[in-house]
Amino acid sequence: MLLKNDKAALSVLAVLAAISLIVPVCNLVFAPGSPLYFSSYTVSLLGKYLTFALLGMSLDLVWGYCGILALGHGAFFALGGYAMGMYLMRQIGSRGVYGDPLLPDFMVFLNWKELPWYWHGFEQFWFAAIMIFLVPGVLAFLFGWLAFRSRVTGVYLSIITQALTYALLLAFFRNEMGFGGNNGLTDFKEILGFNSQSDSVRACLLMASGLILMLAFLVSRWIVNSKLGRVVTAIRDQEMRVRFLGYRVEMFKLWIFVFAAMLAGIAGALYVPQVGIINPSEFSPLNSLEIVIWVAIGGRGTLYGAIVGAVLVNYAKTLLTGWMPEIWLFFLGATFILVTVLLPDGLVGFWQRRLQEQKQ
Amino acid sequence: MNGIALKPGQVDVSHGPILYLEDVSVSFDGFKALNNLSLYIDAGELRCLIGPNGAGKTTLMDVITGKTRPDTGSVFFGQTIDLLQMDEPAIAQAGICRKFQKPSVFDMLSVFENLELALATDKGAWATLFAKLNGAQRDRIEQVLETIGLVELRSQPAGILSHGQKQWLEIGMLLMQEPKVMLVDEPIAGMTHQEVERTAELLLSLQGERSIVVVEHDMEFVRSIAKHVTVLHEGSVLTEGSMDEVQNDPRVIQVYLGD
Numbered sequence: 001m002l003l004k005n006d007k008a009a010l011s012v013l014a015v016l017a018a019i020s021l022i023v024p025v026c027n028l029v030f031a032p033g034s035p036l037y038f039s040s041y042t043v044s045l046l047g048k049y050l051t052f053a054l055l056g057m058s059l060d061l062v063w064g065y066c067g068i069l070a071l072g073h074g075a076f077f078a079l080g081g082y083a084m085g086m087y088l089m090r091q092i093g094s095r096g097v098y099g100d101p102l103l104p105d106f107m108v109f110l111n112w113k114e115l116p117w118y119w120h121g122f123e124q125f126w127f128a129a130i131m132i133f134l135v136p137g138v139l140a141f142l143f144g145w146l147a148f149r150s151r152v153t154g155v156y157l158s159i160i161t162q163a164l165t166y167a168l169l170l171a172f173f174r175n176e177m178g179f180g181g182n183n184g185l186t187d188f189k190e191i192l193g194f195n196s197q198s199d200s201v202r203a204c205l206l207m208a209s210g211l212i213l214m215l216a217f218l219v220s221r222w223i224v225n226s227k228l229g230r231v232v233t234a235i236r237d238q239e240m241r242v243r244f245l246g247y248r249v250e251m252f253k254l255w256i257f258v259f260a261a262m263l264a265g266i267a268g269a270l271y272v273p274q275v276g277i278i279n280p281s282e283f284s285p286l287n288s289l290e291i292v293i294w295v296a297i298g299g300r301g302t303l304y305g306a307i308v309g310a311v312l313v314n315y316a317k318t319l320l321t322g323w324m325p326e327i328w329l330f331f332l333g334a335t336f337i338l339v340t341v342l343l344p345d346g347l348v349g350f351w352q353r354r355l356q357e358q359k360q
Numbered sequence: 361m362n363g364i365a366l367k368p369g370q371v372d373v374s375h376g377p378i379l380y381l382e383d384v385s386v387s388f389d390g391f392k393a394l395n396n397l398s399l400y401i402d403a404g405e406l407r408c409l410i411g412p413n414g415a416g417k418t419t420l421m422d423v424i425t426g427k428t429r430p431d432t433g434s435v436f437f438g439q440t441i442d443l444l445q446m447d448e449p450a451i452a453q454a455g456i457c458r459k460f461q462k463p464s465v466f467d468m469l470s471v472f473e474n475l476e477l478a479l480a481t482d483k484g485a486w487a488t489l490f491a492k493l494n495g496a497q498r499d500r501i502e503q504v505l506e507t508i509g510l511v512e513l514r515s516q517p518a519g520i521l522s523h524g525q526k527q528w529l530e531i532g533m534l535l536m537q538e539p540k541v542m543l544v545d546e547p548i549a550g551m552t553h554q555e556v557e558r559t560a561e562l563l564l565s566l567q568g569e570r571s572i573v574v575v576e577h578d579m580e581f582v583r584s585i586a587k588h589v590t591v592l593h594e595g596s597v598l599t600e601g602s603m604d605e606v607q608n609d610p611r612v613i614q615v616y617l618g619d
């Protein structure tokens with residue numbers, strides 16, 4: 001059983017390594033037209049998928065392992081994305097339309113004279129890099145502290161997580177919040193001193209997304225295989241019983257929730273430079289629902305199931321929205337229902353059972 | 361809501377009892393599940409609680425372990441520790457552990473892992489993340505596996521165990537917690553005759569070092585283990601005494617026959 005899981009884990013790592021090394025290198029080394037060439041479009045598309053995979057995997061820790069159906073997980077992704085977006089905005093400097101050396105364009109447009117206090121520090125990459133996981137982590141901590149300590153569970157918990165992301169959506173829409181309102185943050189120029197639109201930066205971002213995903217996968221795997229991981233699954237199955245063994249259930253939920261929120265923040269931060277924009281729609285409850293669907297389709301409680309689900313669903317989304325955008329949501333809903341009814345363990349679970357049956 | 365942090369060995373039993381329940385009442389929507397119940401359990405004793413279905417035996421355990429808050433009354437652990445100020449994990453860590461009426465082991469985890477989770481150790485999140493079993497802890501788990509007769513099944517998921525084996529695993533989980541008070545709710549349901557005998561032997565061998573409260577319906581089983589029996593009826597203590605005294609008490613006969 002454990003070995004089998006290891007095989008799957010190894011194959012996932014191998015595929016991720018191949019994607020994050022071969023594709024960007026081929027993109028840079030070979031010329032368009034060569035059979036080994038991957039287009040820059042493919043590179044940024046794959047990079048985006050990998051950040052979604054990281055996001056899906058982080059939700060799997062919370063939902064698949066701890067049984068918390070979080071319907072607002074996209075909020076942490078968006079916050080990490082905004083933290084990265086703020087860094088990228090500060091890098092524009094005086095190259096903006098209004099040429100203000102300090103203020104981003106949207107602030108000049110709003111007639112603001114000073115940079116708000118919470119925008120300070122974001123000109124430094126190290127500072128932004130800390131905020132990318134600190135801000136989602138602190139929000140998850142405060143939210144989780146209140147929710148888990150008062151023992152909110154089940155549907156009620158799901159609803160308030162959804163309310164959380166909805167509240168943030170409304171807040172970030174407001175111009176006065178100082179995050180660019182409706183339009184969000186965009187028109188980025190440079191990242192770490194390099195042109196953020198260039199092929200080599202895109203290739204590096206894909207590489208970084210792949211490597212960070214692999215690292216996060218290994219760390220998460222170590223966590224779920226630790227005793228803490230077993231306590232967390234025990235909480236999922238029989239929360240009450242765990243309390244009577246002397247464990248403070250709320251602390252364990254909080255721990256895994258905060259860790260997952262930080263991973264989601266990192267995913268958001270990798271996503272933003274690859275798509276070139278972050279706006280409040282990333283907070284929309286629908287986005288958070290989609291993450292749940294990726295994980296359900298891929299298969300819960302395996303980590304790699306979430307990765308597979310996120311990549312496949314988003315690949316389907318890319319194909320379908322290019323072809324018939326209006327049917328995407330129907331397609332997603334139908335797939336979700338079919339998978340939950342026919343494959344309760346998701347694609348990965350189905351595939352594993354097939355392998356087992358073949359062996360017998 | 362959090363209890364006082366207690367080190368094991370701090371329970372003051374200088375007056376004899378380790379558990380004091382006084383005038384405890386619990387009502388559910390007006391129905392009194394416990395009605396001014398007073399009960400004392402001595403340090404090291406093995407006490408059996410009997411009583412018809414719905415007498416309030418499980419509710420009594422819920423009150424002691426922090427699952428249910430009584431409307432009135434006081435519940436003390438030794439002379440000094442007020443259990444009503446503590447939540448479930450704090451009470452468990454202080455040394456009051458419980459086996460549930462319905463066996464509730466973790467089906468997805470192996471038998472070994474179930475025992476490992478119960479092991480008395482630092483149960484904070486960070487400590488648990490980095491937890492590694494040391495030699496003594498491993499030996500302890502082996503020993504308990506032996507005691508509960510599940511050595512062969514150690515790596516199997518607990519979900520495949522028979523009802524009786526699950527009961528034993530739960531008793532094993534109790535032992536792993538090294539409790540001062542063991543509350544054992546209906547331990548022999550679903551057990552074979554041999555398993556029942558072994559359970560009786562085990563419980564008898566455990567008394568003295570710790571206090572044990574056993575709830576059971578099976579009179580033969582109760583007779584085989586208990587010196588001291590308490591009969592609950594409609595949420596209060598009907599009578600207490602030796603098994604013979606209790607069984608010949610006309611009120612007890614009436615309660616059981618009239619049920």
Ligand SMILES: Nc1ncnc2c1ncn2[C@@H]1O[C@H](COP(=O)(O)OP(=O)(O)O)[C@@H](O)[C@H]1O
Nearest residue numbers: 388392393411412413414415416417418419420
């Ligand atoms: N959570 C609850 N809500 C409502 N009624 C309850 C609850 N728990 C127990 N009761 C009622 O309290 C009474 C005592 O139950 P219980 O303590 O389980 O009895 P016993 O274990 O002696 O059979 C029963 O009538 C039961 O229906």
Ligand SMILES: [Mg+2]
Nearest residue numbers: 417418419461
């Ligand atoms: Mg009962």
